[in-house]
Amino acid sequence: MSTLWKKKQTTSHPAVNKYIISKNLEADNVLFPFDIEASIAHANMLAKVGLINKEEQKDLILELENLKISHANGEFKLEQQNEDMHTAIENHLTQTLGQTGKKIHTARSRNDQVLVATRLFSKNKLTETQIKIIKLSQNILNFAQKHKAIPMPGYTHTQKAMPSSVGQWASSFSESLLDDFKIISTAYKLNDQNPLGSAAGFGTTLPIDRNQTTKELKFSKLQINPIYCQNSRGKIESFTITALLQIMETLNKIANDLVWFTSQEFNFFNVEQSLTTGSSIMPHKRNLDIMEVLRANTSLVHSYQIQTQTVSRNLISGYNKDLKITKKALIDSINITLDSISIVDLLFKNLKPNKDKLISNLSPEIFATDLVNQLVADGVPFREAYQTIGNNLETLTKQNYDSNIKNSTHLGSTGNLGIEILQKEINQLNHSIQSK
């Protein structure tokens, strides 16, 4: 092991390295370019305050940029013997630049290095998430607009309740995603604070300029207190995963609805066959595996949230190695969420309402409340109207669903979905993202 902390006459037991490092390199490969980016800003700052000279600055920047490219194209590989990406970077700089390389770690620690790389990564991915949420919200809204005249039974307690419509069903998810966007934005805001310069968690006696790296790395503010920088590890990751989880929960509802609504008993929607899978024993099956896996992935992201939330509990303030585990949890949660948004997007593009079945499923009792309302409109007190209809359920007959939709006039009802309001909100978010 070529660790940074190896001194004369120290050796590490191989079982120790194995227990600590395993699975870490995978995460470090993802964070690597962001570690480089922060290292460049760090080197520029060191030059600005005079801790390295212009020549050293130039050499370090050049070599860091080369390294980023070599890593991207697979020439430079992280190896277990280097313990982590931070070590790999410093060792590489020392090998190529000699004494200059030994200066890169001036006034920083791996503790703030991993923090800043993770924040840059999160900001990058949360922006990608925002873009994809808006796109999905838009596509679902289009679907709602297209099918707003197709009726659909509305359920409470999994029992037929009142008339709804495909448009009302679909636009509910469009609106839900816009709320999820707000939570993602808060996660972005928490990540948008520069922890670099907090060093091991107590700052340094060297005269660094933290506002300089804040500016160069485009953070909108400095995270001031070094102990808080460390204590926010796990905290910000877990909140970020919570934000992603909210998206997953919205998608989970879509997934679960579609698993049921494409079953033979409901048969409300047809899915393009290439999105379904078969059985090894039953030749007739077309299963909506993608939505079942999505449901399971909701539990998976939740478990990452619980993990990161729990791992920092009851720990002394400051850096603790326990927090290493948060890297993989964060990266996996982001990837799963992005993939899940894509798969739902693909599904909505290949989903067709089965209009005849939807209409035939509007059985008489689903119109009971409408009949109550007609009595109410005629002046009967609501509870009396309710009793009248309730005591004569056997006389209910199927009503016209078209006029039901037409008579629903308030905002949000099947006849007035408020699509234009949601569209306006989407347009605003689109605009705000593009100007970022």
Add this chain to the structure above:
Amino acid sequence: MSTLWKKKQTTSHPAVNKYIISKNLEADNVLFPFDIEASIAHANMLAKVGLINKEEQKDLILELENLKISHANGEFKLEQQNEDMHTAIENHLTQTLGQTGKKIHTARSRNDQVLVATRLFSKNKLTETQIKIIKLSQNILNFAQKHKAIPMPGYTHTQKAMPSSVGQWASSFSESLLDDFKIISTAYKLNDQNPLGSAAGFGTTLPIDRNQTTKELKFSKLQINPIYCQNSRGKIESFTITALLQIMETLNKIANDLVWFTSQEFNFFNVEQSLTTGSSIMPHKRNLDIMEVLRANTSLVHSYQIQTQTVSRNLISGYNKDLKITKKALIDSINITLDSISIVDLLFKNLKPNKDKLISNLSPEIFATDLVNQLVADGVPFREAYQTIGNNLETLTKQNYDSNIKNSTHLGSTGNLGIEILQKEINQLNHSIQSK
């Protein structure tokens, strides 16, 4: 049972009522005044659109206001036979107003009624939470300012790492709470949407005016889609609890630090004796039970988050009775968090740094990195300086902690805590809350 849905010849099995209703009334007692508030707005709206007349409006408002007072002073009690608060309110109105009372439920369902009452409750309590967070952040900042010159060992991996200070330790929590404030604000924003008028989850064929109730109830926006209104139950509660949990996690760090830092081995702080408790068998004990209970309460609030997050998983869109469970989880989480903020506030007011012990604990090795930095300042490449000190650890001696603090000049370091920046942020939040 005088349920709203009782019709001719229906009876309920007593075990059913017991299984469903138990523990619900406790939550309903908390939400009751908010249900009344929303019922008044609903009645006003019904009058505006002509579904009731002026006389009926006047009677309903008056009786609802009376009911709020009777409930507050304990004259009106929720009973199990009324199933829930919604039923109790309608039954009361019908008993006192006859036919007029039977009109209150026009164009609404208990499904949107509980949603709107919960939102009003949450908004109220989240504002209280914000006020208390700012106050606590301010008090801790004052503590930090007062003790900023007292040194304290900084720990990484629970091992002595570098010199820190009581001011740096304390202000870390002040800054943390300001981030928590942001998350609470997002929770507030999600709650600040009017679900009233979504009825059972599909709107109504009656011509209600949802913008009217939005305005009267001071929601900043309407939650448009009725299905989303129902699907956001559990979602908004779980996010609200997540926001509260972030506060609990900040307090958990304070609690755990203080449990250890007041132990005989650290002895860094003295706590006023009236805040500690004793043992039934060991006469010498003074235990910091309050901070241990706070640690446990962090797990408790987390479990409420998991519960509300999980309970709506894999459910069909629209209202499902499963979600009833979220009421107690939300109310308990808010109460625990508010109580925990108060107890930490009380503790900081009765906490004294043990300066002599803090200084004597700054053993030589804690200054190792400072000595490395001195070599760096003299031009030795960092990694070489690190090796030099690292290979001569036995020669380390205790350094002057005063000059260590003085030499720490960058923002966030012990000599430059940035208290004025945090103070400015607190002032702004205070201002924004007061103008709410």
Add this chain to the structure above:
Amino acid sequence: MSTLWKKKQTTSHPAVNKYIISKNLEADNVLFPFDIEASIAHANMLAKVGLINKEEQKDLILELENLKISHANGEFKLEQQNEDMHTAIENHLTQTLGQTGKKIHTARSRNDQVLVATRLFSKNKLTETQIKIIKLSQNILNFAQKHKAIPMPGYTHTQKAMPSSVGQWASSFSESLLDDFKIISTAYKLNDQNPLGSAAGFGTTLPIDRNQTTKELKFSKLQINPIYCQNSRGKIESFTITALLQIMETLNKIANDLVWFTSQEFNFFNVEQSLTTGSSIMPHKRNLDIMEVLRANTSLVHSYQIQTQTVSRNLISGYNKDLKITKKALIDSINITLDSISIVDLLFKNLKPNKDKLISNLSPEIFATDLVNQLVADGVPFREAYQTIGNNLETLTKQNYDSNIKNSTHLGSTGNLGIEILQKEINQLNHSIQSK
């Protein structure tokens, strides 16, 4: 406050008591008789080893027995000023017996007192749970036997898969409960260890006889190490809740199946109307609230499991106040589980298969695999037979379900459910419980 640890000149801040004690008394009321039972055994042991005399023993036993009765009939009430049940008991004994009362706490601590009371409570309730599981398993098995000839579609991926039967569906839960019984038995075994005499967590210098209390309290073994006694707090509770959770998960499957299978789209079962509830707005609704609440209760018990599992994490060995939280979690979990078993039992007694609908739902494709198997029986390699049928799905026709059941001969298949094997296992468990 009349705390046991009150000494001269100590006072407690009222906020401290409120924060620590709240909600504790409710749990202590449940554990009270078990604390008395253990106190009696403790007093007998003290007499045996000579730490109290015969007279004192007699007085203590008599007064403890009286106290148990006064508490049971509501005369003796736990008050907040007594901090907890242990304090209330000792204070009562001192008030009534003077000096003798002051001897009851000899060689014990509240730490081992709460442990032993909790174990006795758990053993009692786990036995009750075992009895109720067997009874439910038996009732469901009877239901399966009765309806074994009624066909039912089998689902995979929520899609029609192969022919099943009401008997096969129901007996799956009977068998599941028998596995749950095994887990409950392990929970019982862990609780069946005597922690009394571990005192504060390190034993005592007084010459107590721990085997004596083990025997008198009918524990099958002594939990030897006092530190382990304390460390097992939270551990044994969380495992006990895990065991209860397994039952809840079995019931959750029943609940979720029935919510769907009683919906209009499936309509496989009819539930007696007195077990359903209505809607405040839709007069036609009959909702299966009890099964929705049961689903939610599964999440609730799981959250208690997570809470108790997490709360002891990262704590120093020995007693920590954090663990107080486990009392309510344990008691609630047990009550919820027992109530849930009862409600499912009630439901199965009021559940009727809708035979016509079940038969009409056996659409042609559900017999596809049977046709493959017929080709296989004729010597066609399976995968070829699968392809043949799979490429001619449009030619499938409805098959005779009676002969399908008759042709299913292997153990577990619809024609050979193995009910007699399950019955034998139930009989054995019944026998083992009765001889306990």
Add this chain to the structure above:
Amino acid sequence: MSTLWKKKQTTSHPAVNKYIISKNLEADNVLFPFDIEASIAHANMLAKVGLINKEEQKDLILELENLKISHANGEFKLEQQNEDMHTAIENHLTQTLGQTGKKIHTARSRNDQVLVATRLFSKNKLTETQIKIIKLSQNILNFAQKHKAIPMPGYTHTQKAMPSSVGQWASSFSESLLDDFKIISTAYKLNDQNPLGSAAGFGTTLPIDRNQTTKELKFSKLQINPIYCQNSRGKIESFTITALLQIMETLNKIANDLVWFTSQEFNFFNVEQSLTTGSSIMPHKRNLDIMEVLRANTSLVHSYQIQTQTVSRNLISGYNKDLKITKKALIDSINITLDSISIVDLLFKNLKPNKDKLISNLSPEIFATDLVNQLVADGVPFREAYQTIGNNLETLTKQNYDSNIKNSTHLGSTGNLGIEILQKEINQLNHSIQSK
């Protein structure tokens, strides 16, 4: 894709395969040899009941055994195009054996195939876990025996409480592991049921002999009901992970104690340097990373438990694709637990009590309860003795720890640890494992 269910004119969207299959192959590589083992038993059974002939049986067995070897030595690799291991196996048999290969899937489904492979894997690994637990329990007991005369402060509420000893501290974990062994045994018992022959979840119309495969695969019983076989997926995995989690929680206590007890403030134990790691910025640090990572791994295993417990919630009975996620959760949990047991074993072999520091930390107040007990032995009622000492704490002096240990005579106390009883239990478990 060469899927088993591919028919004429069906294609799969590549995004579908990516979303479903990713990360599955890693798990399948672990389960592969167990799938082969079960396939061999299945082929033998098919021959026994006449569904294949002797020749086909011989060919299938031979090729399956070859395949196991090719996979073990890396020649045969699972590829994404084969969807899963089951498909890879059948495709391989068809390629090499033609028509005979097409018969292997007769009367089985991938649903029961993955169940049986997982059970065989779990049984194998749980036995390995049992062996390792006993070994660790023995090594810790040896450590306790060796250091039983070295005193150590005992803590409650993280505050010095009463005298304990290194032996008492260590043997608490030895006893804890023996309880964990019992839970693992229950997990083993649940896994020790044969699900093969349940096919897709409803059995088959072919005349298979399930008792035959039960016997050949050495399951101690048949899992009868095919629907329960499917419903127990997730259930048995989550219980298995719960059992592993109990071990992790025991190790977590060791880990957390040692993180603190090796800190400079406690300094109770010295750890061999090769088991510690260093810092990139602070040259003096020796961190016990392995125990911090172990603490984090406890949260990780818990999150797997929550994931598998939650994923099957609210799903319809029978196979659902959601459950695929349980494979990785199970495998990872087992690996982490086994590695964690090893690392703690290694640590105890390199751990030395720092006797002088342990003795010097026995400050006067820790003997307070002993002095109370001396008064009690002289006939003073306990509560009076407690008050007497409690009101004169300033007069306490350090007592002789040797005589304190000697005077502690009851079972479990420092003078009578009951090591021989634990040793006897270890011997019995060792014997039972070896005769398995």
